[in-house]
Amino acid sequence: MYQAPTVKKAFQILELVAGKEKHPTISDLSRELGISKSTVHGITRALEEAGALYRDRNSKRYNLGTALFELARMGYARIDLKDAARPVMEKLMRATGQSVFLGIRSGSHVSIVDIVESAQNLKITSPIGTRVPLLAGALGKAFLASMDDKRAMSLIRSIGLRGFTGNSVTDPDRYMEMVDEARASGWGLDDEEYIQGVRAAAAVIRRSGQPTAAVWVVGFTPSMGADRMLDIARETRRAAEAIAKRIASHSFDGQKP
Secondary structure (H helix, E strand, C coil): CCCCCCHHHHHHHHHHHHCCCCCCHHHHHHHHCCCCHHHHHHHHHHHHHCCCCECCCCCCEEEEEHHHHHHHHHHHHHHHHHHHHHHHHHHHHHHHHEEEEEEEEEEEEEEEEEEEECCCCCCCCCCCCCEEEEEEEEHHHHHHHHHHHHHHHHHHHHHHCCCCCCCCCCHHHHHHHHHHHHHHHHEEECCCCCCCEEEEEEEEECCCCCCEEEEEEEEEEEHHHHHHHHHHHHHHHHHHHHHHHHHHHCCCCCCCC
């Protein structure tokens, strides 16, 4: 079986650092693992740059970096989120007839972590793990609506508003008006702004008060007409609220929403 020696050694170093009461030095790591100092130095330097290790400038000793804790937090959050959200998403799909997506925000993107596909033959779908631009369609409005105007505008300026379709809103002031509307309603809408012929409604899911995830409904424009969008948006907001409550109460071990 093929093994990547450097990757294996990197994990050995991380495990040793994590298991030591007294934070080790390069010499300690080299001696205990039987790896040359030059090799240890190269691997620890790469781990430092990735944020997986932290080296104290004075003592020269290593401790685990914040990147590992962030990865662990995101991993646990994803597991809990999916368990809590799945029955609510299934109920939302039945209520709307459209595909329902669940995602976690990571910087300037939202990563899809679960999908309940529409029962219709013609439906919208996407592989789990797909990254959607934060400011694409309904998602951007929903997430930015959870921020104050200063922070929201700062994100718009730093990320930029892309013209995905002819309906995309690329003017920051107009986009902020739509964010204000989303803040008042509790949902963001997408009228063929991200993909031509596709509409969506999104609402953020709060964990410990923080809007780190979202649930959104996506369908082709003919099946999500203007007369239905308001109802779909309301159902999406209710679903986001229900998921947040289930996470907060930990009441999702096989229970229905």
